[in-house]
Amino acid sequence: MNRIKAWSLLFSLLIGAVALAPQVAVSKTKAAKENISSSPLPKRIQATYEVTKNGEPFANVHELFVVTKNAYTVESTTKGLGVYALLGERKLSSVGVITAKGLQPTHFELHQGNHKKKSLFTDFDWAKRSLVMTIKGKQETAELKAGTQDLASYAYQFMFMRASLKNTITVPLTTGKKLKQYQYKVNPEQKIIDGAGVQYKTLHLTPAEKDASETKELWLATEHYYVPARILMIDDDGHKLEQTLTELRIE
Template sequence: MQHKMLLLAAVGSILLHIAFLSEFSISLPQMADDAQSLDMHLVQQQPAPSTSQPAGKTSQPKPEQRAPKANIPPPPLAEEPPAPANANNPIEDNAPSPPADTGEAANAPATTTEPPETSETVSAPAEDVPAKPAYRHVETEFKVLRGGDTSAVGVSKIVFNIDADGRYSIISTTQAKGLASLFFGNLTQKSEGTVTADGLRPEFYSYLYGSNANKSQTANFDWTNNILHMHSAKGDSTAKLVTGTQDFLSFMYQFMFVPPLDSMQITMTNGKRLRTYAYSFEGEDTVATGLGELKTVHLLKSSGDEEKTEVWLASDYQYLPVRIRKTEKDGTVIEQVAAAIKTSVPD
Protein backbone atom coordinates (compact mmCIF):
# COMPACT_ATOMS: atom_id res chain seq x y z
CA MET A 1 0.00 0.00 0.00
CA GLN A 2 2.82 2.36 0.84
CA HIS A 3 4.47 1.60 -2.54
CA LYS A 4 1.24 2.48 -4.36
CA MET A 5 1.05 5.81 -2.61
CA LEU A 6 4.64 6.66 -3.60
CA LEU A 7 3.96 5.65 -7.20
CA LEU A 8 0.86 7.84 -7.38
CA ALA A 9 2.79 10.77 -5.87
CA ALA A 10 5.59 10.35 -8.48
CA VAL A 11 3.09 10.20 -11.34
CA GLY A 12 1.34 13.33 -10.06
CA SER A 13 4.66 15.11 -9.71
CA ILE A 14 5.59 14.20 -13.32
CA LEU A 15 2.25 15.46 -14.64
CA LEU A 16 2.65 18.68 -12.66
CA HIS A 17 6.18 19.25 -14.10
CA ILE A 18 4.94 18.57 -17.63
CA ALA A 19 2.18 21.15 -17.22
CA PHE A 20 4.62 23.64 -15.70
CA LEU A 21 7.35 23.17 -18.35
CA SER A 22 4.83 23.60 -21.19
CA GLU A 23 4.66 27.29 -20.22
CA PHE A 24 8.42 27.85 -19.91
CA SER A 25 11.51 27.02 -21.94
CA ILE A 26 14.96 26.08 -20.71
CA SER A 27 17.83 28.36 -21.76
CA LEU A 28 21.40 27.14 -21.48
CA PRO A 29 23.82 30.11 -21.47
CA GLN A 30 27.17 29.59 -23.17
CA MET A 31 30.00 29.00 -20.76
CA ALA A 32 33.69 29.48 -21.06
CA ASP A 33 35.85 26.40 -21.61
CA ASP A 34 37.16 26.51 -18.03
CA ALA A 35 33.72 26.87 -16.44
CA GLN A 36 33.47 24.73 -13.28
CA SER A 37 29.68 24.61 -13.10
CA LEU A 38 26.62 24.86 -15.26
CA ASP A 39 23.73 27.07 -14.12
CA MET A 40 20.23 26.42 -15.41
CA HIS A 41 17.83 29.37 -15.75
CA LEU A 42 14.19 29.36 -16.64
CA VAL A 43 13.23 32.41 -18.78
CA GLN A 44 9.90 33.24 -20.22
CA GLN A 45 9.93 32.70 -23.97
CA GLN A 46 9.26 35.92 -25.95
CA PRO A 47 7.79 35.79 -29.44
CA ALA A 48 9.99 37.16 -32.28
CA PRO A 49 9.38 40.89 -32.86
CA SER A 50 7.36 41.78 -35.93
CA THR A 51 9.59 43.22 -38.68
CA SER A 52 6.77 45.45 -39.89
CA GLN A 53 6.93 47.63 -36.77
CA PRO A 54 9.09 50.79 -36.81
CA ALA A 55 12.33 50.80 -34.85
CA GLY A 56 11.94 51.82 -31.26
CA LYS A 57 8.33 50.55 -30.92
CA THR A 58 7.61 47.63 -28.53
CA SER A 59 4.97 45.26 -29.92
CA GLN A 60 2.84 42.85 -27.94
CA PRO A 61 3.17 39.18 -28.91
CA LYS A 62 0.56 38.07 -31.35
CA PRO A 63 -0.38 34.41 -31.67
CA GLU A 64 -0.75 34.55 -35.41
CA GLN A 65 -0.58 36.91 -38.39
CA ARG A 66 -3.99 37.65 -39.75
CA ALA A 67 -4.38 38.15 -43.47
CA PRO A 68 -5.31 41.75 -44.42
CA LYS A 69 -8.74 42.47 -45.73
CA ALA A 70 -9.14 42.76 -49.49
CA ASN A 71 -9.91 46.51 -49.41
CA ILE A 72 -6.84 47.44 -47.31
CA PRO A 73 -3.42 47.83 -49.01
CA PRO A 74 -0.76 45.40 -47.77
CA PRO A 75 1.75 46.68 -45.19
CA PRO A 76 5.15 47.97 -46.45
CA LEU A 77 8.13 45.67 -46.73
CA ALA A 78 10.28 45.18 -43.64
CA GLU A 79 13.28 46.96 -45.17
CA GLU A 80 11.19 50.09 -45.91
CA PRO A 81 10.12 51.61 -42.55
CA PRO A 82 7.24 54.08 -42.64
CA ALA A 83 8.18 57.71 -43.37
CA PRO A 84 8.57 59.81 -40.20
CA ALA A 85 5.77 62.14 -39.31
CA ASN A 86 6.16 65.86 -39.81
CA ALA A 87 4.12 68.92 -39.14
CA ASN A 88 2.88 69.17 -42.73
CA ASN A 89 2.00 65.50 -43.21
CA PRO A 90 1.37 63.79 -39.83
CA ILE A 91 1.23 59.97 -40.01
CA GLU A 92 -0.36 57.76 -37.38
CA ASP A 93 1.79 54.98 -35.97
CA ASN A 94 -0.53 52.30 -37.31
CA ALA A 95 -1.63 54.10 -40.49
CA PRO A 96 -1.42 52.14 -43.75
CA SER A 97 1.38 52.86 -46.20
CA PRO A 98 0.89 55.65 -48.77
CA PRO A 99 -0.47 54.83 -52.23
CA ALA A 100 1.75 53.04 -54.71
CA ASP A 101 2.54 56.16 -56.80
CA THR A 102 4.14 57.83 -53.76
CA GLY A 103 6.32 54.78 -53.25
CA GLU A 104 7.47 55.05 -56.87
CA ALA A 105 8.40 58.66 -56.37
CA ALA A 106 10.48 57.68 -53.35
CA ASN A 107 12.40 55.17 -55.44
CA ALA A 108 12.90 57.62 -58.33
CA PRO A 109 16.16 59.63 -58.57
CA ALA A 110 16.10 62.57 -56.20
CA THR A 111 15.77 65.74 -58.30
CA THR A 112 14.01 68.09 -55.94
CA THR A 113 17.32 69.03 -54.28
CA GLU A 114 18.96 69.95 -57.58
CA PRO A 115 19.42 73.69 -58.18
CA PRO A 116 17.14 75.29 -60.79
CA GLU A 117 18.24 75.39 -64.39
CA THR A 118 21.11 77.83 -64.76
CA SER A 119 19.61 79.19 -67.98
CA GLU A 120 16.76 80.63 -65.91
CA THR A 121 18.71 81.94 -62.92
CA VAL A 122 22.09 82.98 -64.34
CA SER A 123 22.28 85.74 -66.90
CA ALA A 124 24.49 85.41 -69.91
CA PRO A 125 27.81 87.26 -69.54
CA ALA A 126 27.57 90.83 -70.61
CA GLU A 127 29.24 91.68 -73.87
CA ASP A 128 32.37 93.77 -73.67
CA VAL A 129 31.47 97.42 -73.89
CA PRO A 130 33.72 99.04 -76.48
CA ALA A 131 35.83 101.86 -75.16
CA LYS A 132 34.86 105.32 -76.27
CA PRO A 133 37.11 106.59 -79.07
CA ALA A 134 39.56 109.25 -78.02
CA TYR A 135 38.62 112.79 -78.83
CA ARG A 136 39.89 113.94 -82.20
CA HIS A 137 39.67 117.59 -81.27
CA VAL A 138 39.53 119.34 -77.92
CA GLU A 139 39.49 123.05 -77.12
CA THR A 140 39.67 123.98 -73.46
CA GLU A 141 39.56 127.54 -72.15
CA PHE A 142 40.93 128.25 -68.68
CA LYS A 143 40.90 131.18 -66.36
CA VAL A 144 44.27 131.81 -64.72
CA LEU A 145 44.48 132.57 -61.01
CA ARG A 146 47.53 133.64 -59.05
CA GLY A 147 48.05 132.85 -55.39
CA GLY A 148 44.83 133.11 -53.43
CA ASP A 149 43.23 135.66 -55.78
CA THR A 150 39.75 134.76 -56.93
CA SER A 151 39.78 137.11 -59.89
CA ALA A 152 41.47 135.93 -63.05
CA VAL A 153 44.86 137.41 -63.87
CA GLY A 154 44.93 135.82 -67.29
CA VAL A 155 43.36 133.38 -69.70
CA SER A 156 44.75 130.33 -71.43
CA LYS A 157 43.63 128.04 -74.18
CA ILE A 158 44.79 124.54 -75.04
CA VAL A 159 43.92 123.02 -78.42
CA PHE A 160 44.43 119.28 -78.92
CA ASN A 161 44.02 117.79 -82.38
CA ILE A 162 44.58 114.46 -84.18
CA ASP A 163 44.70 114.59 -87.99
CA ALA A 164 43.74 111.92 -90.52
CA ASP A 165 47.31 110.58 -90.59
CA GLY A 166 47.31 109.83 -86.86
CA ARG A 167 49.53 112.74 -85.94
CA TYR A 168 48.69 114.91 -82.97
CA SER A 169 49.43 118.51 -82.04
CA ILE A 170 48.87 120.39 -78.81
CA ILE A 171 49.16 124.17 -78.60
CA SER A 172 48.85 126.01 -75.28
CA THR A 173 48.78 129.81 -75.07
CA THR A 174 48.55 131.84 -71.89
CA GLN A 175 47.95 135.60 -71.85
CA ALA A 176 48.03 137.91 -68.89
CA LYS A 177 45.32 140.55 -68.60
CA GLY A 178 44.78 143.68 -66.57
CA LEU A 179 47.66 144.84 -64.43
CA ALA A 180 49.29 141.42 -64.67
CA SER A 181 49.94 142.07 -68.37
CA LEU A 182 52.38 144.79 -67.33
CA PHE A 183 54.56 142.32 -65.49
CA PHE A 184 54.06 138.99 -67.23
CA GLY A 185 54.50 138.04 -70.86
CA ASN A 186 52.64 135.47 -72.90
CA LEU A 187 53.58 131.82 -72.65
CA THR A 188 53.34 129.45 -75.59
CA GLN A 189 53.93 125.71 -75.53
CA LYS A 190 53.74 123.22 -78.38
CA SER A 191 53.88 119.43 -78.60
CA GLU A 192 53.80 117.38 -81.79
CA GLY A 193 54.08 113.69 -82.50
CA THR A 194 52.17 110.52 -83.41
CA VAL A 195 49.41 108.49 -81.81
CA THR A 196 50.36 104.85 -81.16
CA ALA A 197 48.75 101.87 -79.46
CA ASP A 198 50.35 103.15 -76.21
CA GLY A 199 49.05 106.68 -76.64
CA LEU A 200 51.00 109.81 -77.49
CA ARG A 201 54.59 109.62 -78.67
CA PRO A 202 56.00 113.15 -78.86
CA GLU A 203 58.59 114.11 -81.46
CA PHE A 204 58.98 117.82 -80.74
CA TYR A 205 58.32 120.13 -77.80
CA SER A 206 58.88 123.86 -77.40
CA TYR A 207 58.46 126.34 -74.57
CA LEU A 208 58.60 130.09 -75.25
CA TYR A 209 57.99 132.75 -72.62
CA GLY A 210 57.48 136.20 -74.14
CA SER A 211 59.76 137.12 -77.01
CA ASN A 212 63.00 136.53 -75.16
CA ALA A 213 64.94 133.75 -76.87
CA ASN A 214 66.88 133.19 -73.65
CA LYS A 215 63.64 131.91 -72.11
CA SER A 216 62.94 129.37 -74.80
CA GLN A 217 63.44 125.60 -74.53
CA THR A 218 63.07 122.84 -77.10
CA ALA A 219 63.25 119.05 -77.20
CA ASN A 220 63.61 116.77 -80.23
CA PHE A 221 62.82 113.06 -79.78
CA ASP A 222 64.90 110.70 -81.89
CA TRP A 223 63.02 107.44 -81.38
CA THR A 224 65.06 105.63 -84.04
CA ASN A 225 68.23 105.97 -81.97
CA ASN A 226 66.46 106.51 -78.60
CA ILE A 227 68.17 109.85 -78.03
CA LEU A 228 66.59 113.05 -76.73
CA HIS A 229 68.15 116.33 -77.93
CA MET A 230 67.49 119.33 -75.68
CA HIS A 231 68.26 123.01 -76.16
CA SER A 232 67.95 125.86 -73.66
CA ALA A 233 69.78 129.00 -72.61
CA LYS A 234 72.26 126.72 -70.85
CA GLY A 235 73.20 125.09 -74.16
CA ASP A 236 72.59 121.75 -75.82
CA SER A 237 72.39 118.38 -74.11
CA THR A 238 71.31 114.84 -74.86
CA ALA A 239 69.79 112.00 -72.87
CA LYS A 240 68.74 108.43 -73.51
CA LEU A 241 65.08 108.14 -74.39
CA VAL A 242 62.96 105.87 -72.23
CA THR A 243 59.89 104.18 -73.69
CA GLY A 244 56.80 106.25 -72.89
CA THR A 245 58.66 109.53 -72.39
CA GLN A 246 56.38 112.59 -72.52
CA ASP A 247 56.87 116.35 -72.48
CA PHE A 248 55.34 118.76 -69.98
CA LEU A 249 52.37 119.39 -72.28
CA SER A 250 51.65 115.97 -73.78
CA PHE A 251 51.64 114.15 -70.43
CA MET A 252 48.34 115.83 -69.43
CA TYR A 253 46.61 114.44 -72.55
CA GLN A 254 48.25 111.02 -72.38
CA PHE A 255 45.66 110.08 -69.73
CA MET A 256 43.00 109.91 -72.47
CA PHE A 257 44.82 106.82 -73.74
CA VAL A 258 46.29 105.37 -70.53
CA PRO A 259 44.08 105.66 -67.40
CA PRO A 260 45.79 107.71 -64.68
CA LEU A 261 46.18 104.93 -62.13
CA ASP A 262 47.60 102.29 -64.47
CA SER A 263 51.12 103.56 -63.84
CA MET A 264 52.29 105.89 -61.10
CA GLN A 265 55.54 106.95 -62.79
CA ILE A 266 56.18 108.99 -65.88
CA THR A 267 59.35 110.25 -67.59
CA MET A 268 59.10 113.84 -68.87
CA THR A 269 61.17 116.63 -70.35
CA ASN A 270 60.72 120.40 -70.36
CA GLY A 271 63.49 121.01 -72.91
CA LYS A 272 66.15 121.55 -70.23
CA ARG A 273 66.24 118.18 -68.50
CA LEU A 274 64.82 114.67 -68.63
CA ARG A 275 63.53 113.23 -65.37
CA THR A 276 61.32 110.39 -64.16
CA TYR A 277 58.61 111.60 -61.81
CA ALA A 278 56.48 109.64 -59.42
CA TYR A 279 53.00 110.98 -58.93
CA SER A 280 50.49 110.09 -56.31
CA PHE A 281 46.75 109.64 -56.26
CA GLU A 282 45.32 112.30 -53.97
CA GLY A 283 41.69 111.22 -54.20
CA GLU A 284 38.53 111.87 -56.14
CA ASP A 285 37.37 115.48 -55.93
CA THR A 286 34.46 117.50 -57.23
CA VAL A 287 35.75 120.63 -58.95
CA ALA A 288 33.69 123.73 -59.64
CA THR A 289 34.28 124.81 -63.24
CA GLY A 290 32.60 126.93 -65.87
CA LEU A 291 30.81 123.75 -66.96
CA GLY A 292 29.48 123.12 -63.46
CA GLU A 293 30.78 120.71 -60.87
CA LEU A 294 32.83 117.88 -62.38
CA LYS A 295 33.98 114.62 -60.83
CA THR A 296 37.74 114.41 -61.08
CA VAL A 297 40.79 112.31 -60.23
CA HIS A 298 43.36 114.37 -58.34
CA LEU A 299 47.04 113.62 -59.06
CA LEU A 300 50.15 115.19 -57.54
CA LYS A 301 53.58 115.27 -59.16
CA SER A 302 56.43 116.42 -56.96
CA SER A 303 60.13 116.70 -57.79
CA GLY A 304 61.22 116.89 -54.14
CA ASP A 305 62.56 120.45 -54.42
CA GLU A 306 59.37 122.23 -53.29
CA GLU A 307 58.23 122.49 -56.90
CA LYS A 308 55.12 120.50 -57.67
CA THR A 309 52.38 120.17 -60.23
CA GLU A 310 48.82 119.03 -59.51
CA VAL A 311 46.23 118.08 -62.08
CA TRP A 312 42.53 117.28 -61.79
CA LEU A 313 41.29 114.99 -64.59
CA ALA A 314 37.58 114.95 -65.45
CA SER A 315 36.19 111.40 -65.22
CA ASP A 316 33.32 112.19 -67.61
CA TYR A 317 35.60 113.80 -70.19
CA GLN A 318 38.05 110.95 -70.84
CA TYR A 319 40.35 112.32 -68.11
CA LEU A 320 40.92 115.69 -69.74
CA PRO A 321 42.66 118.19 -67.44
CA VAL A 322 40.15 120.70 -66.04
CA ARG A 323 42.29 122.12 -63.24
CA ILE A 324 46.07 122.61 -63.17
CA ARG A 325 48.03 124.03 -60.25
CA LYS A 326 51.75 124.79 -60.40
CA THR A 327 53.72 125.63 -57.25
CA GLU A 328 57.10 127.22 -57.94
CA LYS A 329 60.21 126.90 -55.78
CA ASP A 330 59.63 130.35 -54.34
CA GLY A 331 56.11 129.38 -53.28
CA THR A 332 54.30 131.17 -56.13
CA VAL A 333 51.11 129.37 -57.11
CA ILE A 334 49.58 129.61 -60.57
CA GLU A 335 46.28 127.85 -61.14
CA GLN A 336 44.20 127.19 -64.24
CA VAL A 337 40.51 126.23 -64.01
CA ALA A 338 38.45 125.17 -67.01
CA ALA A 339 35.85 127.69 -68.13
CA ALA A 340 34.67 125.89 -71.31
CA ILE A 341 35.37 122.66 -73.20
CA LYS A 342 34.59 121.77 -76.81
CA THR A 343 35.18 118.20 -78.00
CA SER A 344 34.66 116.12 -81.13
CA VAL A 345 35.12 112.39 -81.81
CA PRO A 346 35.96 110.53 -85.04
CA ASP A 347 33.17 110.26 -87.61
Protein backbone atom coordinates (compact mmCIF):
# COMPACT_ATOMS: atom_id res chain seq x y z
CA MET A 1 0.00 0.00 0.00
CA ASN A 2 1.55 3.31 -1.04
CA ARG A 3 1.87 6.30 1.30
CA ILE A 4 -0.94 8.32 -0.28
CA LYS A 5 -3.42 5.45 -0.10
CA ALA A 6 -2.40 4.68 3.48
CA TRP A 7 -3.00 8.29 4.49
CA SER A 8 -6.37 8.23 2.74
CA LEU A 9 -7.22 5.12 4.72
CA LEU A 10 -6.37 6.98 7.92
CA PHE A 11 -8.69 9.78 6.79
CA SER A 12 -11.46 7.20 6.49
CA LEU A 13 -10.58 5.80 9.89
CA LEU A 14 -11.26 9.19 11.43
CA ILE A 15 -14.75 9.05 9.95
CA GLY A 16 -15.52 5.66 11.27
CA ALA A 17 -13.96 8.61 14.59
CA VAL A 18 -16.58 16.35 33.64
CA ALA A 19 -16.59 19.03 35.59
CA LEU A 20 -14.86 17.06 38.34
CA ALA A 21 -13.27 18.81 41.26
CA PRO A 22 -9.83 17.22 40.78
CA GLN A 23 -8.27 16.48 37.43
CA VAL A 24 -8.75 12.91 36.23
CA ALA A 25 -5.94 11.22 34.32
CA VAL A 26 -5.99 7.89 32.53
CA SER A 27 -2.51 6.78 31.48
CA LYS A 28 -0.43 3.65 31.26
CA THR A 29 -0.51 3.28 35.04
CA LYS A 30 -3.92 4.44 36.20
CA ALA A 31 -7.52 4.30 35.00
CA ALA A 32 -10.21 6.68 36.21
CA LYS A 33 -13.88 5.85 36.33
CA GLU A 34 -16.75 8.32 36.34
CA ASN A 35 -20.46 7.84 36.76
CA ILE A 36 -21.36 9.83 33.68
CA SER A 37 -25.08 9.47 34.24
CA SER A 38 -24.83 11.84 37.21
CA SER A 39 -21.78 13.92 36.30
CA PRO A 40 -21.92 17.25 34.46
CA LEU A 41 -20.17 17.70 31.15
CA PRO A 42 -16.39 17.57 31.11
CA LYS A 43 -14.60 20.88 30.83
CA ARG A 44 -11.72 19.35 28.93
CA ILE A 45 -10.80 15.99 27.42
CA GLN A 46 -7.30 15.26 26.13
CA ALA A 47 -6.92 11.99 24.23
CA THR A 48 -3.87 10.43 22.62
CA TYR A 49 -4.08 7.53 20.19
CA GLU A 50 -1.60 5.22 18.54
CA VAL A 51 -2.43 4.17 14.97
CA THR A 52 -1.06 1.01 13.40
CA LYS A 53 -1.26 -0.16 9.79
CA ASN A 54 -1.34 -3.93 9.48
CA GLY A 55 0.15 -4.09 12.97
CA GLU A 56 3.03 -1.68 12.28
CA PRO A 57 3.36 1.87 13.75
CA PHE A 58 1.76 4.38 11.41
CA ALA A 59 0.76 7.60 13.21
CA ASN A 60 -0.06 9.30 16.50
CA VAL A 61 -3.25 11.29 17.07
CA HIS A 62 -3.64 14.02 19.69
CA GLU A 63 -7.09 15.44 20.43
CA LEU A 64 -8.38 18.23 22.67
CA PHE A 65 -12.08 18.76 23.45
CA VAL A 66 -12.94 21.90 25.44
CA VAL A 67 -16.29 23.10 26.80
CA THR A 68 -16.80 26.79 27.63
CA LYS A 69 -20.30 27.51 28.92
CA ASN A 70 -22.59 26.46 26.04
CA ALA A 71 -19.85 26.29 23.40
CA TYR A 72 -17.25 23.69 22.46
CA THR A 73 -14.05 23.36 20.44
CA VAL A 74 -12.28 20.24 19.18
CA GLU A 75 -8.74 20.12 17.80
CA SER A 76 -7.24 16.93 16.39
CA THR A 77 -3.69 16.55 15.06
CA THR A 78 -2.39 13.44 13.32
CA LYS A 79 1.37 13.01 12.89
CA GLY A 80 2.64 10.25 10.64
CA LEU A 81 5.56 8.07 11.71
CA GLY A 82 8.57 7.16 9.60
CA VAL A 83 8.04 7.79 5.90
CA TYR A 84 4.44 8.84 6.59
CA ALA A 85 5.75 11.91 8.42
CA LEU A 86 6.67 13.29 4.99
CA LEU A 87 2.98 13.83 4.27
CA GLY A 88 2.81 16.50 6.98
CA GLU A 89 0.45 16.89 9.91
CA ARG A 90 -3.27 16.51 9.41
CA LYS A 91 -5.20 19.01 11.52
CA LEU A 92 -8.93 18.98 12.15
CA SER A 93 -10.87 21.61 14.06
CA SER A 94 -14.52 22.01 14.96
CA VAL A 95 -16.35 24.76 16.82
CA GLY A 96 -19.99 25.01 17.75
CA VAL A 97 -22.59 25.15 20.50
CA ILE A 98 -23.95 22.61 22.96
CA THR A 99 -27.69 21.94 22.93
CA ALA A 100 -29.96 19.57 24.84
CA LYS A 101 -29.29 16.99 22.11
CA GLY A 102 -25.54 17.43 22.11
CA LEU A 103 -22.94 19.09 19.92
CA GLN A 104 -24.11 21.36 17.12
CA PRO A 105 -21.13 22.30 14.91
CA THR A 106 -21.02 25.72 13.26
CA HIS A 107 -17.64 25.50 11.50
CA PHE A 108 -15.19 22.71 10.58
CA GLU A 109 -11.75 22.80 8.98
CA LEU A 110 -9.28 20.20 7.72
CA HIS A 111 -5.68 21.00 6.78
CA GLN A 112 -3.06 18.61 5.40
CA GLY A 113 0.52 19.78 5.92
CA ASN A 114 1.38 22.76 3.70
CA HIS A 115 -0.98 21.67 0.93
CA LYS A 116 -3.46 24.55 0.89
CA LYS A 117 -5.39 23.01 -1.98
CA LYS A 118 -6.23 20.06 0.25
CA SER A 119 -7.78 22.26 2.94
CA LEU A 120 -11.50 21.85 3.53
CA PHE A 121 -13.86 24.37 5.13
CA THR A 122 -17.42 23.60 6.18
CA ASP A 123 -20.08 25.94 7.56
CA PHE A 124 -23.28 24.76 9.24
CA ASP A 125 -26.29 27.07 8.79
CA TRP A 126 -28.80 25.45 11.12
CA ALA A 127 -31.42 28.18 10.66
CA LYS A 128 -31.52 27.52 6.92
CA ARG A 129 -30.70 23.80 7.27
CA SER A 130 -27.84 24.31 4.86
CA LEU A 131 -24.38 22.73 4.88
CA VAL A 132 -21.81 24.67 2.85
CA MET A 133 -18.61 22.77 2.03
CA THR A 134 -15.71 24.67 0.47
CA ILE A 135 -13.47 22.36 -1.56
CA LYS A 136 -10.53 23.83 -3.51
CA GLY A 137 -12.19 27.24 -3.35
CA LYS A 138 -15.52 26.01 -4.71
CA GLN A 139 -18.66 25.74 -2.61
CA GLU A 140 -20.97 22.77 -2.52
CA THR A 141 -24.25 22.83 -0.62
CA ALA A 142 -26.21 20.01 0.97
CA GLU A 143 -29.31 19.81 3.13
CA LEU A 144 -28.25 19.92 6.77
CA LYS A 145 -29.78 17.02 8.65
CA ALA A 146 -30.54 17.13 12.37
CA GLY A 147 -27.66 15.82 14.48
CA THR A 148 -25.03 16.19 11.75
CA GLN A 149 -21.45 16.02 13.04
CA ASP A 150 -18.03 16.51 11.46
CA LEU A 151 -14.83 14.46 11.56
CA ALA A 152 -13.60 16.25 14.70
CA SER A 153 -16.83 16.46 16.70
CA TYR A 154 -18.44 13.07 16.14
CA ALA A 155 -16.29 11.22 18.70
CA TYR A 156 -17.55 13.55 21.45
CA GLN A 157 -21.21 13.32 20.47
CA PHE A 158 -21.59 9.76 21.75
CA MET A 159 -21.70 10.95 25.38
CA PHE A 160 -24.98 12.68 24.53
CA MET A 161 -26.35 9.59 22.79
CA ARG A 162 -25.86 7.03 25.56
CA ALA A 163 -29.61 6.61 26.16
CA SER A 164 -30.11 5.73 22.48
CA LEU A 165 -27.10 3.43 22.15
CA LYS A 166 -29.28 0.36 21.72
CA ASN A 167 -29.91 -1.87 18.73
CA THR A 168 -28.91 0.48 15.87
CA ILE A 169 -27.98 4.15 15.61
CA THR A 170 -27.57 6.55 12.71
CA VAL A 171 -24.80 9.17 12.67
CA PRO A 172 -25.06 11.89 9.98
CA LEU A 173 -21.50 13.04 9.31
CA THR A 174 -19.72 15.39 6.94
CA THR A 175 -16.16 14.72 5.85
CA GLY A 176 -15.84 18.22 4.44
CA LYS A 177 -16.42 16.83 0.96
CA LYS A 178 -19.75 15.09 1.37
CA LEU A 179 -22.54 14.41 3.84
CA LYS A 180 -23.34 10.80 4.59
CA GLN A 181 -25.34 8.84 7.15
CA TYR A 182 -23.53 6.02 8.92
CA GLN A 183 -25.56 3.26 10.55
CA TYR A 184 -24.12 1.15 13.34
CA LYS A 185 -25.33 -1.92 15.19
CA VAL A 186 -24.82 -1.72 18.95
CA ASN A 187 -23.58 -4.90 20.64
CA PRO A 188 -25.33 -5.08 24.05
CA GLU A 189 -22.45 -6.99 25.65
CA GLN A 190 -19.68 -4.80 27.01
CA LYS A 191 -16.13 -5.74 26.05
CA ILE A 192 -12.87 -4.99 27.81
CA ILE A 193 -10.34 -3.16 25.65
CA ASP A 194 -6.72 -2.77 26.74
CA GLY A 195 -5.12 0.56 25.87
CA ALA A 196 -1.47 0.90 26.90
CA GLY A 197 -2.07 -1.17 30.03
CA VAL A 198 -5.39 0.47 30.93
CA GLN A 199 -8.55 -1.60 30.68
CA TYR A 200 -11.70 0.11 29.39
CA LYS A 201 -15.22 -1.24 29.52
CA THR A 202 -16.56 -0.58 26.04
CA LEU A 203 -19.66 -0.71 23.90
CA HIS A 204 -18.92 -2.23 20.51
CA LEU A 205 -20.40 -0.62 17.37
CA THR A 206 -20.29 -2.44 14.03
CA PRO A 207 -21.67 -1.43 10.62
CA ALA A 208 -25.40 -2.20 10.36
CA GLU A 209 -24.85 -3.23 6.75
CA LYS A 210 -21.78 -4.66 5.08
CA ASP A 211 -19.91 -2.27 2.81
CA ALA A 212 -17.99 -3.91 0.01
CA SER A 213 -15.35 -1.16 0.03
CA GLU A 214 -14.53 -0.91 3.74
CA THR A 215 -15.42 -1.94 7.28
CA LYS A 216 -15.38 0.35 10.32
CA GLU A 217 -15.87 -0.60 13.96
CA LEU A 218 -15.78 1.47 17.16
CA TRP A 219 -15.38 0.60 20.84
CA LEU A 220 -16.73 3.35 23.13
CA ALA A 221 -15.42 3.68 26.70
CA THR A 222 -18.65 3.59 28.72
CA GLU A 223 -17.07 4.82 31.97
CA HIS A 224 -15.18 7.65 30.29
CA TYR A 225 -17.83 9.67 28.48
CA TYR A 226 -18.06 7.20 25.59
CA VAL A 227 -14.79 8.42 24.11
CA PRO A 228 -13.66 5.88 21.47
CA ALA A 229 -11.10 3.53 23.02
CA ARG A 230 -10.48 1.81 19.70
CA ILE A 231 -11.40 2.38 16.06
CA LEU A 232 -10.79 -0.27 13.44
CA MET A 233 -11.00 -0.01 9.67
CA ILE A 234 -10.35 -2.61 6.98
CA ASP A 235 -10.39 -1.48 3.35
CA ASP A 236 -11.35 -3.46 0.26
CA ASP A 237 -7.74 -4.66 -0.15
CA GLY A 238 -7.71 -6.10 3.36
CA HIS A 239 -5.38 -3.45 4.79
CA LYS A 240 -6.10 -2.81 8.46
CA LEU A 241 -5.78 0.48 10.34
CA GLU A 242 -6.32 0.36 14.09
CA GLN A 243 -6.48 3.42 16.34
CA THR A 244 -6.07 2.67 20.06
CA LEU A 245 -6.39 5.04 23.02
CA THR A 246 -3.08 5.29 24.90
CA GLU A 247 -3.72 8.24 27.22
CA LEU A 248 -6.82 10.05 28.44
CA ARG A 249 -7.08 13.10 30.68
CA ILE A 250 -10.43 14.46 31.79
CA GLU A 251 -11.23 17.55 33.85
